Amino acid sequence: MSEPTAATGPDVEPDFDVIVVGGGIAGCVTAYRLAQAGRSVVLIERGEAPGSKNLSGGVLYSRVLEQVFPDLLTSAPIERRITRNYVQFLNATSSVGIDYQDARLAEPVNAVTVLRARLDAWLAERCEEAGVFLMPGVRVDRVIREGGRVVGVRAGDDELRAHVVVAADGVNSFVAQEAGLREKPPTHHLAVGVKAVVRLDERTVAERFHLVGDEGAAYAIVGDCTLGVGGGGFLYTNRDSLSVGVVLRLDDLVKRGLRSTDVFDHFLGHRFIAPFLEGGEIAEYGSHLVAEGGLEMVGHIHTDGMVVVGDAAGLTLNTGLTVRGMDLAAASGIAAAKGIDEALTSGDTSEAGLAGYRRELFAGFAGKDMETYAKAPAFLERTRMYEEYGLLLGDVLHSVFDHDLTPRRHLSQVVRSELKRSPVRLRDLLSDGLAGVRAL
Amino acid sequence: MKRTSIPERLAGNRYVTDEDESHIHVDQDLARSTGTGKRIVAVCPAHVYTEEPDGTISVEYAACFECGACLAVAAPGALTWHYPRGGTGVQFREG
Numbered sequence: 042m043s044e045p046t047a048a049t050g051p052d053v054e055p056d057f058d059v060i061v062v063g064g065g066i067a068g069c070v071t072a073y074r075l076a077q078a079g080r081s082v083v084l085i086e087r088g089e090a091p092g093s094k095n096l097s098g099g100v101l102y103s104r105v106l107e108q109v110f111p112d113l114l115t116s117a118p119i120e121r122r123i124t125r126n127y128v129q130f131l132n133a134t135s136s137v138g139i140d141y142q143d144a145r146l147a148e149p150v151n152a153v154t155v156l157r158a159r160l161d162a163w164l165a166e167r168c169e170e171a172g173v174f175l176m177p178g179v180r181v182d183r184v185i186r187e188g189g190r191v192v193g194v195r196a197g198d199d200e201l202r203a204h205v206v207v208a209a210d211g212v213n214s215f216v217a218q219e220a221g222l223r224e225k226p227p228t229h230h231l232a233v234g235v236k237a238v239v240r241l242d243e244r245t246v247a248e249r250f251h252l253v254g255d256e257g258a259a260y261a262i263v264g265d266c267t268l269g270v271g272g273g274g275f276l277y278t279n280r281d282s283l284s285v286g287v288v289l290r291l292d293d294l295v296k297r298g299l300r301s302t303d304v305f306d307h308f309l310g311h312r313f314i315a316p317f318l319e320g321g322e323i324a325e326y327g328s329h330l331v332a333e334g335g336l337e338m339v340g341h342i343h344t345d346g347m348v349v350v351g352d353a354a355g356l357t358l359n360t361g362l363t364v365r366g367m368d369l370a371a372a373s374g375i376a377a378a379k380g381i382d383e384a385l386t387s388g389d390t391s392e393a394g395l396a397g398y399r400r401e402l403f404a405g406f407a408g409k410d411m412e413t414y415a416k417a418p419a420f421l422e423r424t425r426m427y428e429e430y431g432l433l434l435g436d437v438l439h440s441v442f443d444h445d446l447t448p449r450r451h452l453s454q455v456v457r458s459e460l461k462r463s464p465v466r467l468r469d470l471l472s473d474g475l476a477g478v479r480a481l
Numbered sequence: 482m483k484r485t486s487i488p489e490r491l492a493g494n495r496y497v498t499d500e501d502e503s504h505i506h507v508d509q510d511l512a513r514s515t516g517t518g519k520r521i522v523a524v525c526p527a528h529v530y531t532e533e534p535d536g537t538i539s540v541e542y543a544a545c546f547e548c549g550a551c552l553a554v555a556a557p558g559a560l561t562w563h564y565p566r567g568g569t570g571v572q573f574r575e576g
Contacts, residue, residue, distance in 0.1 A: 087564055089497065093572040094547060157576030178568030196567070213549040215563065226553070233550040235526040237490070238575040239482065282575070291553055294524060301526045301550070302487060310484065318482040325575040326490035328526035328548040 053192075055202040057081045057174070058385055060194055061209055062181045062216050064091030065157075066367050067351025068209030069164035070109055070374025071381075076171040078382045083201065084165065084173050085194070087180040092161030094211075096329040098234045098288065100152040100259050100277060101160075102368040105406075109375065110167060114150055118159035120279035121257025123152040125250065128362055130431030131264040131274065136313045137434040147256060154257050154277045154284070155367075156238070181210070184220050190345030190391065191220055204390045205381050206347045209374075212330045214353035222341045222349055228291040229422065230334030232272050235305045236286030239321035243281040249317055250278050261362065264431035266308045270294050271427055274308050275364070276317065282324060283317065285309065288331055288364075290422075301328075331366075332357045336415040342373075342402070343380075343395045350377045356407065359421060360414050361481050372407035420480035423473055425465060430473075433463045487528045491544050499569035503542040505529070505551075506561040512538050515556035524550045546571050 061072045064086035072084045088094040100123050107113045114122075124146045129138035146152070169175050184206060185193040193202035194216070208216040212231075217223045241249075250258040257278040266274030271290035276283060287308050289301055308314060332338050338355030342348060350356075351370035358365040380398025384390045402408040440455045450458075460467060507530075512518035518538040522530045527544045530551070547570055552562040564570070 087567045089568050089572050092576055093574075094570075095576050096573060097576060158573045159576065161576070180564055180567035213552070213564075228553055231550075231553050233524060233526065233548060291524065291550060295520055295554055298523065300523045302528065305526065306484065309482070315482065321482050323482075323485060323490050323493060325494055325573060326487075326526075327494070327571065327573055327576075328546045328550065330549050330553065 053202060055193070055204055057083045057201065057203045059083075059205045059207060059381060060085065060201055060203040061207040062194060063209035063211060063351075063353070064088070064165050064175070064177070065095050065161055065209060065211060065351060065370065066106070066164065067353070067370035067374045068207065069161065069168050070106070070371050071207050071209060071350055071377045072173045073109060073164070073168045073171050074375060074378030075381060076168065076173045078378070080382065080385060082173045083203070084168055084175050085179050085181055085196065086165070086175070086177045088177065090162055090177050091165035091175070092158040095157035095161055096234070096236055096327050097155055097157045097284065097367065098236065098329060098331060099275065099364045099366065101155050102365060103150060103153045105368050105375070106371045109371065114153070117163050118155070120154040120156060121252070121255050122147050122150050123154060123259050124256045125252070125258040127258060127260040129260060129262045130434055131262050131266045131311065131313060132431045132435050133265050134312070135435030135439065137431065137438060152259070154259070154279050156279060181216060184216060184347070191347040204346070204385060205395070207377060207381070208347060208349040208353045209351050210353050212332050212352040214349065217349045217353050220344060220347055222344055222347070226332065226334060226338060228295065230332065230338055230418070232288045232290045232331045232333050233294070233301055233328055234286060234288045234331050235301055235328045236284055236326070237309070237323045238279070238325040239283045239285055239318050240324040241282060241321045245320070246278050246281060246283065252278065255280070261364065264427060266311060266314070267427065268297070268299060268304050268307055269428045270297055270299060270304060271422060271424065274314070276314070283321065285314070285318065290333060333359060333418055333421075335418040336411045337418065339411060343392060343398050345391045348377050348381065348395055348398050350374055356411065358410060358414055358417070360417055361421060361477075369407045369410075372405055373402055376401035376405065376407070414480070416476075416480035420476050423476065425469060425473060429463060429465045433459060433465055436463070491527065495572045495574055496543060497569045497572055498543040499565050502566065503540065504563055504565040504570070505540050505542045505545065507538045507540060508559050508561075509537050511556060511559035515559050517555045517559035520554045521551040521560065524554050526550070
């Protein structure tokens, strides 16, 4: 037997061409595309079924997933098509928002809400139809390395070997960490999302959010919803429920000494949020980590015998107005499948042979968007976003609308005097404004 | 909406508890000396961790959402946390 090499791996005939660890969006797309290309693929999922460990923390910008599954919008368990985006500065007793509703967002469909336990199960079913061997209820304990490269995975007493292992195991990605591709991220690059699914009837959802048919609304909220902690609140309409919760940057949560559950309860009980939830019941309560580091967190996404996709690769984006992850996961799955397929054809699954994945990812919108918003995480760490600006806006508008029988002043004078009363200094405003323009 | 306690909320979730093995272990000395104990109590949305009157951290591992927030704020060595065995732990039905 000759020595294994980085390019080809060991002489032992592998069980599969590709092992995908994790049955979320990135893993399913990678597995599906490779099976379509005629490769033998096993998809390992630690949950009872794909989706059972996953939570959606936002809307799915769906066009990219439609490239893989053209019947997505008609066949997949989609909750609502998002036609209304509400961006809100929420203060304790005031709220200022931009309500953007647009019929063009429905045709063609741009974004949808999904519940992951249902969507991921559907994706995995499509994978099985395409010939992927699905192994649910199996936790991968570690990767197997031989001759300096990844050659497979170990789960309990079982070993599985493949030419390429795909780490699609989510934001904690123990598999990618163990392979030496990722470090433990710093806490200012991580946020905890705490979410409830609140059951309401379909008609109530439509009425409360001014929706027709299967149209949906997405609220991105900043300010008092997190008691000033870096992060924000969210509210998304599903068919007959709402996904509602907070995303809290861990460094700031710890620094302020707050309990995540107290912040969550404060948000749900807020005078401007509680009316949406009235009469509802919490059907499910959960949490999930969110990577907030942007491009800086992506780092190494391929090595000899392995690639990393989706959340595991740090592919999430918060641009202040939009929060993305699922579309980037799908894009990375498409790019990974292409890179792996080419590597398998050429017989070189070393780091160099798999480099097509990274090239493909950064040639497309997903990688380019990560680069475009590379400065967004640092901008969003500026603390005035989470308290002072919302209050300033509320106070300016209060001065405009509160007719207390004092003579009216021009808007510019109102702004100037409110700015004077606010802890925000003009140079903060200019500095943050400039940084915002550059970052977002 | 009626405000519910964390245990009441957890009762609505589906769990398959691994009765044989906890996936979480706290090093009590390190948890205390590094402040990890108080941090993991504060960040965990499922209230898995409780600080007992004697200062030790008790662990209700069956309630875990497996998000990893505790591990992220823990000092090295103070917390051993991995995913529970395949097919066990929280099983989201909505997601």
